[in-house]
Structures are given as C-alpha cells and as structure tokens.
Amino acid sequence: MNPKTNSFQKLINDIKGLKRLWPFLRENKRYLIIAACLIPLISAAQSTMPLLIKWTIDNGIVAKNESNIWLGAGLGLGLIVFEYFTRAGQTMYTALAVHRMIRNMRSYLVRHIMRLSASFHDRNLSGALVTRATSDFDNLSESLNQGVLNSIVDAAVLLGALIGLFILNWQLALCALLIMPVVIVVVTQASRLLKRTMLSARSKIAALNGFTQECLYGSTTIKLLAAEKHAQKKFDGLVIAYRNAQMKSVVIDASLFAVLDGISSITIGIILWFAVSQIYGQDSGLSVGVMVAFVQYIQTLFEPLKQLGNKIAMLQGAFTSLDRIFKIIDTNDFVEGDELPKEIEGSIQAKNVSFRYDLESSKPILDAVSFELKAGESLALVGRTGSGKSTIIKLLSKLYGDFDGSIHLDGQDLRDLDGHELRKKIAMVPQDIVLFDGSILFNITLGHPNISREDAINASKLVGLHPIIEQLENDYDYKISEEGVNLSQGQRQLIVFARALAKDPKLIILDEATSSVDPASERLIQSAIDRILHDRTVIVIAHRLSTIRSCDQIILLRQGKIQEKGNHESLMESGGQYFQLYQALEG
Template structure:
C-alpha cells in the first residue's frame, strides 16, 4: 500500500488497459454504450439551441406555428434523451456485470489452484473481500465511472464549441474560470486515490476481523473475551470510519469550490452579456444569454460530476489492483504431469523425502518407507512429529523439497492432479461440511453419485440408521460447517464420503476424542469397513487401530525412528513402547 501512496500518480493507465481487456468478448455491448454516450451529448446540446430560437424567433414574431414546431422538436429531443439515457445505463451496467462475472470466475479458479501455503498465510476475510466487494467496485468502473466520464466530456466539448460559435468573447469569459476548477479537480483526484487505497485496506481489515471472530465465537465466549474483542472491533471500526471521513473531507472542499466557480460564471455572463447588449450590441439577442445559462450548466455540471465519477473510477481501479495482485500470485502446484490412470493398486514409496513449510526450516528429514497395496499403516508420534505433513505431501497440497513419492512406481508429480487425487480419499480430524444437505456433502454434488449408491454405502459401513433418524434423513441440512451435527456425527459423514468415492488409497486422521461410546463404536466399524482391501494410512489415536495395523511408523521431530508391527516395536522396548505406555494405554484406561 505504501508504494501505491508514494507513486504520486492519480491514474494508472496500464492497469486501466488491463481491466478493459476483459471487455473484448462483449464488443457489441461496448459499442452500444459508446454510441449512446454520443447521442446523449448531441441531445443535451440541442436543448439550449432550441431555447435560443424560441426566445429570439418564435416569441418576438408571435409565430404560433414555429413555436409549436420548436416545442414539439424539443419534446422529441427530450424523448430521445430519455431513451438514450435508459439504454446507456442498462448496457453500461450489463457490460460491468459481464466483466466482473468473468473476472470473478477467473479469480475463484485461481484461488482453488493455490498451494496450501498461500491459504496458511492469507486472511479468509481478505480473500472474501477481493472476491465479492472489490469485484463490485470493478463493475462500477463501467457502470458509473469511465463511460459516464466520457459522456460528460463529450457534453463539455460540444457545449464549449456552441458557446464559441454563439459569441466567442462571452465564451472566453466563461473559459477563464475553467483553470480554477481544473486545478482543483487534479488535486482532488490525487488526494482521493490515496484516500481510497486506505479505505480498501480498512474494509479488508474489518472484514477479516469480523469473519475470524464469528468463526471463533465459541472461543471468544468460552474465555470471556467479549469486552476485549469489542474494544478491538471499536478500534478497527474507528480506523475504517476515519478512512471514509477523509474522502468526505476532500469532497467537502472540492464541491463548494466548483459551485462557487459556477455561480461566478453565471454572474459574469449576465454582467458582460447585458453590457454587450446595451453598449456595443455584440450580443445578438436575449435568447443567447439564456442559451449560455444552459450551456454553462452543460460545461460546469459535468466537470463536477466527472470529479465525483472519478472517485468511483479510482475506487474501482484500487479494487482492480488488489484483485490482479492475487491473479498475478505464483503460488500454485505445477500440474505438468501427464499420467492419467483409471485404477491404481496402491503401492506407496517415500524415498528420502525432505520438506519445509518455511524455507530453511526443514520439518521432514529424509523420510523413507514403503507400503504394499492393501496394507494398513499406522503413523504414531508426538504432536509436531510430521504425521499430518506426510498426508499433505501425498496429496500434493505442498511440494516436497527433495526426494520422491511414488504410487505404483510412478512419481506423484508425473500424475495429473485430478488423476492423483481421484485415487485418494481423506478423513481429517477436523471434518469440514458445507452448509448443504447430508446427501450433497457426501456426493459433493457429483453427478456420478446418486442417492441409491449413497444409501448402499451407508448401510455397508453401518451409518444408514443414524442418518435416517435425522429430520429429512439424507436431505437434512447440516448448516455452516456442519454445526447441526455432533463431532462424532460429522466424522461418520466424512467416513461415508470417503467410502462412496471408492478410493484406492485411504488416509484417516482417526481422532475420536469427545465422542460417546456408541458413536465411537460406529466409527470403529466404519474404519474396519472402509480400510478393507485398500491401502490405508492412519494417523492413529486409538490402541485398537494400532494393534490391527500391518505396519507402524513411529515419528519424532520429522524423522522415522522406528518401524514394525505392534508386537515387534513393543519387544524393542524403545520409543514406541514408551509412547504406548504413556499415551495409548492411558487412553484405553480412560
């Protein structure tokens, strides 16, 4: 933001050109808006010309026919102006909405391809602001900004031309006031750009704060932080208010200056117009003075509006700059693989894999192990040992620093991302459910999964009865993040979702804390069913799972320190036995 403030430029034409590149698919609409803008200018100029003729010709000559003709002609001009204005407003908004529709889709697609590290470091509220609020600001570039400015400029040029044609001396008197408004407008534009950058920054901060506190409301209330968070919100809201008040202050200065200049212009036209009329007869008639009043309005009013519309344009440009920064971010997993395999056996090989979330801070140190197709492997270790990192790397949520991960002898980077992840299913400890029905949360709106397949899978792993007991059964809406279900119920839905996808490789973060005995029994039965006949990697939290595993990998501080079956590792009387006695046996006793 500081760089933008220090740039000192009131308008970024490179950015403007980039925004307008999105209008190319809508060239017809673009030209309709441009043509109607020209018509608006032409109709606006016709009115003062007709007024002049009415006052100078029809009224003095008492020519009823000419008066009727000119009045009807003026009515036609007004009708044309109304039609042009309606067309201009509709198609300018249509163009803006079409552009932001395409841009929003592109932004969302871009964000879906980002590495997990990007989301680890980014505020959700900020990304929501970019996708929703900032997009609307970009749309206003077209609906309320650029084209309105162009239309007003055309009116000003046409008005100035007609004024020079009517009386160039009087026109020059009017033009002498223009530099005052032009200088004020230029200073206003520069000040408003800086102000709007600050406004958008404060809007993002406000959105981020509110989103995080609402999402974490349980923690806020649990630790009695209502008063503290209220004070934090008050401070952030005050900064937001001050940022907006700065724009109000600039407007409060500029528009009175513009109004005073306009009033001075009217006074000078009246004064010098009358003097010319009386003393030197350089002004032909009274009608020209009235025409000048209309023309001055067309000259000064658009200038005031241009400054106002430039505010809108600036806010749109600031928003566009923020959106393009996300679009220009290079933080995606390179999907350069060519292997698309319809079925994999499930043999896994980790060969000397190293990884760091932060460059220079390695969290996995040369991890190597093999899993045969159909085997169940349990990974145990203290918090921070690197268990979840292995899961993330297998799915290519992050890129490894060195080494190789293979499935059936093929490096995972050689698979297309879609093909790789289609063979892997994960049940995470922190289950995420969308604000939708149970059916849609299981199928994830896939056309390949119907309700009959879901019900059959639910019966197979023993959760059909639990779902049927809910209101509306499979059509029960679980609300945001599945808050209408208990943690155990959410995990059962996650098991069913994984089972329905029929993966070759299954990964379970098998946490069952804070669940009742019945739900835990259902989870154990579901675990046994969905791991049957497929390669399974389980971050083990329960003794029963560990004992049944074909192999146990013991991790500590990013390294594999022991590997073997449950009994083999107990017989070693090493780290695993100590962990088993201190952690797993204690949990079973509880």
C-alpha cells in the first residue's frame, strides 16, 4: 500500500477513535461547554495585552502622560488577573471532564474484561491487560489534557496573535509569516522523531515494570537460587535501556526548543530591521509602542510552536493507547446465554462433549466425553496432568462456551444459561489460592450481600477453620497481607474452602482442593467434605486417590477421553488403569 494512503487511513482511524470517546464524555459535556466558552476569553485577554502595552507606551511613556501610564498599568493588572482566572477555570473544567471520562472508560473496560471468556484470558497476558487498564488510561488522560485540549487553547491564542499582528501593521505581519514554512518543517521532523523515541521509551518502561514485578513476586526463588547478581544485571540493563530512550526524547525536545528560539530571535531581528528601514523612510506610522507590541506578538506566536512537537508526539501516543483500549472493548469473546438458572439441585447430563482451547487445533482437549450425575451424588475426576479434568469443571462453570455435544444442568441446556447467574448458585474451590487485601471475613464473603457474618462463621466451623481464626488478633477482622503471606498454606486453603461453603451451594466443585495443604489440614477438609456429601452434588478433582474412595462415581480420563468409569470398589476389582494408578500413587 502507498505510504501516503497508509498515513491517510491512519488519520481516519485516529479521528474515529476520538469520536468514540464521545459516549463516555456525553454526561460531562457541561464541563466541556464551560471550558470551550472560556477559550475565546483566554485568547482575547492574551491578544489584548500587547495592544494595551502599545497604548501605554505611546500615550503614556512617550507622551509623558502620567495618568495614562497609571491607567494602562491598572488595566494591564486587571487583564492579567482576568486571564489567570479564565485559564484556571478552563483547565479545571477540562480536567474534570477528562477525569470523569477516564473513570467511566476504565470502569467500562474492567467490567468488559471481567465478562470475557476464559479463552480470552488464556490468550492475553495478565500484565498486558493491567497495562491497558492503568498505564494506557494515564497516558490517554495526560495526552488529552496537555495535548489535544491545550492545543485548542494554543490555536486560539495563535489566531489572536495573528489578528493582532495584522492590526498593528500588515506589512510586518506578512514579513513574519514568511518564516512559517521553515517552522513547520522543523516541527514536523521533530514530531516524527519524538513519536518514535516516546513509543520506544514506553516499551522499555513496560519491560522494566514487568521484570520488576517478576523479581518482587519471585524474590524468595531468586534468593534460593543465589541468582541476585544475574537479576540485578538484567534489571540494570533494562534501566539503562529506558534511560537511553528517555534521554533521546529529552535531547530532541531540547533541540526543538533551541532551534525555535533561534528562529524566533532571527524573526524578531528581521522585523526590527524592516521596521527601522520604514521608520527612517517616509511617514510609516510605526512607533515604539508598535514595535514592542509586535515583538510580544512574535514571542506569543512561537511559544505554542515550541510545545507543538511534544504535543503531536503525545497525541500519537494517545491514539496508540486508544487503539489498544478499544481493541479490547471491541472483543466480543463472550460465553453466550441469558436464561436464568432454576434453583440448583445438581443433576448433570453430559453427552459427547468435545472441546478445543484453540479452535484451529486438530487435537481436542476433551473427546466425546459423556456421563450422568444425579442430584446429591459425588463424582471424582482423576487422570494425569493434561487429561482434561480441569476443562470439564471449567465448562460446567461456563467459563468456556464453545464446545461440541451437550451439557444439561437440572434439565436446562448449559448453553442457554446466564454464566454469571449460574456461578452465583454453585461454588468452586480452585487449585490456585487467591486471597484479597482485606479481613478474613471479607475474603470469605467477598462482599456478597447475601452472606452474613454468621454464614461465614458457620462455614468456617464446617471446615475446621473457626478455632484457628479465634486465636488470631481481631479473629474474623484479622487483616490478611498481600497474597496471604501472614498465613500458612493450609490456613489460606481453608479460607478458600470456607468461602465456597458460605454460599451454601447445592453444587460444589473441588479442583484439587487439598493439594496445597498439610496432612492435618487435609484431614479437616476431608472430614468437612464427608459431612456435606449427603445433601449436595460434589465434583472432585483429586491427586490423592485415597480422598475419593467414598465418591459415588469415579471417571478416569486420559488424553481427553474416558478410559474407565465406576465407583472405587468396582474399578479396583476390574484391575484396569485405575487400579494401576491407585497402586502407583497410594501403594
């Protein structure tokens, strides 16, 4: 494609991106209207000042009229105060509108990400999504405030300065404009260089932040491997790369300032030479006041131009951030379904269920899996890593939706059910422990309005956690540190287990819920599982086969296919793969 066509298409896309901001700005349009109304006042105030100075010089100082000098000084002071308050008001109302728009967009994006399927999260790094929800919005906010909207003010000031130049002397104004093509070339080239260096700096800081997060998260592992020097060396390299990218931006920006300062001085020199030649000619109408005002207008003209290169680069950065944000917003990778689930009893019928994480992959993760589970029964899924155990429970939880075959829950087609409403009625204890910053009570209830403190305490008693919590300072109000580092592994797992039971669900899914706990905690959890089996449907993924002997059904999976099915006794009697696995693991 022709580079010019490419650039034009990009411009069209950038304009479309800005237009898409309007729905998020609409509710705050009153702030934008007020800010827009103040822009002409700022331009008028700044453009009037040189004319006022001209009048004061010619009719006060040169004419030796003291009253005019005091009048000019008073009007000038009033004009300065007026410009200060109008500019402050414009900045404040613009910032309010942008801040609220960013808040609305950020909330919308996070809600959207939370609704997207597990497949989307499998394809995208969590660090990249965090950057979209944080750094990209910070960049967008800064670019809109200091770049786009300030440029509108600068444009109004430039227009006012040009009008002032032509009011003073149109010949001198035309002379000043002759230098503008040079300014445009300089600013354009500097903007391109700044854009590249700023984008490079952003990529370098992203890499630096990512590695810093890895080092902090894996600090213990780094120490155990005695790899501090290697980590420090890599960190220093990333810091130097970021510093170099930043320095390039600083050098280009400073060079642009210097060049435009030089052009401004040359322009003023040319104007003064031209003016002097006119003054010494026949009656030119030029005065000292006119010359001072003209120089001020030239300086006013060049001041926004010095910032223009940086603002153009910022604007390009904003378009990049906007493109990345809307790319996620435009992603429609949802697990469809809007039918409300009935009161869950827990009966499940799966027929010929096949599933691929990657639709282009020829190898299915699940291959024609069928089973039936009655309400109140327990099912154990066993098999080696990668056999499809976790995939089954993710499908049942409706984290994934694009599968072949059929799954019915209490007679309702799983595809038709609203995933969010379904997950409110079932409970899952995942293998990976996730605790949030807050109290133990919050980590059990997660702020759910239908789970009371009493419900949390009862769930804790059921899993044997209550006596442990009572020994902590402030018991259920005990504050959990980041990732629960002030609790043992077993205590963290028990909290997650209590979180699931606090909902009093009829269907509970346990994904290797005891894999991370010590034998004592495992016995507590196993005892709790045994107590709740009689009136709930339970699906268990277990790596310790001794914990599932009492399950009504056991399914052995291998490479996504069911190899054996039955209860513990029948599978042991058959002497098949389950028997061999049990003997290998339990002895």
